[in-house]
Amino acid sequence: MTDRLAGKKIWLTGAGGALGRATAIRLAQEGAAVANCDINQATVDETTQAIVDAGGKAVSIVGDVSDEKDCERMLEQADVELGGLNVLFNNAGVLLPDDTGPVETPLDSWNKTLAVNLTGVFLCCKYGVPKLEKSGGGSIINTASIAAQVGSAFPQVAYGASKGGVLAMTKEMAIQYARSNIRFNALCPGPVHTKLAEVFLAGEGRWEARQPFIPMGRLGKPEEIANMVVFLASDESSFVNGATMNVDGGITAAYVASDMEK
Numbered sequence: 235m236t237d238r239l240a241g242k243k244i245w246l247t248g249a250g251g252a253l254g255r256a257t258a259i260r261l262a263q264e265g266a267a268v269a270n271c272d273i274n275q276a277t278v279d280e281t282t283q284a285i286v287d288a289g290g291k292a293v294s295i296v297g298d299v300s301d302e303k304d305c306e307r308m309l310e311q312a313d314v315e316l317g318g319l320n321v322l323f324n325n326a327g328v329l330l331p332d333d334t335g336p337v338e339t340p341l342d343s344w345n346k347t348l349a350v351n352l353t354g355v356f357l358c359c360k361y362g363v364p365k366l367e368k369s370g371g372g373s374i375i376n377t378a379s380i381a382a383q384v385g386s387a388f389p390q391v392a393y394g395a396s397k398g399g400v401l402a403m404t405k406e407m408a409i410q411y412a413r414s415n416i417r418f419n420a421l422c423p424g425p426v427h428t429k430l431a432e433v434f435l436a437g438e439g440r441w442e443a444r445q446p447f448i449p450m451g452r453l454g455k456p457e458e459i460a461n462m463v464v465f466l467a468s469d470e471s472s473f474v475n476g477a478t479m480n481v482d483g484g485i486t487a488a489y490v491a492s493d494m495e496k
Contacts, residue, residue, distance in 0.1 A: 239261060244323060246270055249325075253456045254325050260463070266321070278295075327354075330347060339391055344392040348395065371414065372415075373419070374416060375421055379393070381394040382420075425482075
């Protein structure tokens with residue numbers, strides 16, 4: 235345990251997933267108290283228990299970020315249980331297997347993707363910003379994606395649209411609240427080694443087809459993304475506002491990644 239985030243009280247959604255869990259644990263290791271939020275009771279409790287077992291402070295909160303009443307309730311609960319909030323990490327998201335091109339993607343999948351990935355972030359900001367104002371300001375980190383900046387060779391139209399919206403919304407809010415001592419930044423991970431990635435890479439030739447597009451030739455680790463969240467949550471990033479933080483192994487910097495060595 236260190237004190238890099240000592241005194242910080244942090245709201246984190248998608249805490250039951252690999253990226254959310256790794257980040258929650260890192261935040262707690264740096265001294266923060268964490269409100270772990272997820273739609274799945276069992277997985278979010280596992281994250282919270284891992285933090286508590288290591289001597290950190292965390293609570294579990296269950297609900298759906300795409301439901302307005304649920305989101306409002308969860309943020310109020312987090313504010314009460316932690317005694318205030320200083321940081322929001324709006325990380326919950328979905329990538330559905332039938333999300334491909336505009337012709338093939340079902341409308342239900344489009345609507346669900348935008349409800350969770352975009353509306354969910356909006357609602358967390360809508361009900362979270364007043365909590366940070368009450369605490370005197372803080373940092374809001376919204377998970378977008380490199381898919382918000384570059385088109386994918388493997389189409390995922392709803393996901394890309396939702397993350398593009400998160401990126402634009404984050405910049406808009408960063409300007410609006412800059413003089414209220416609330417910073418907004420967008421976290422844009424590249425492909426990360428999670429169970430979700432394993433599903434999409436399962437099958438003969440799938441990883442081999444995608445690997446050349448990653449200059450570093452490998453997937454990211456959840457802990458590598460978590461390190462950026464720690465920086466953005468800390469006072470070390472006090473003049474970072476409205477930024478797009480790519481943690482992608484060089485994908486967005488590449489011109490012809492397919493010529494890279496595997």
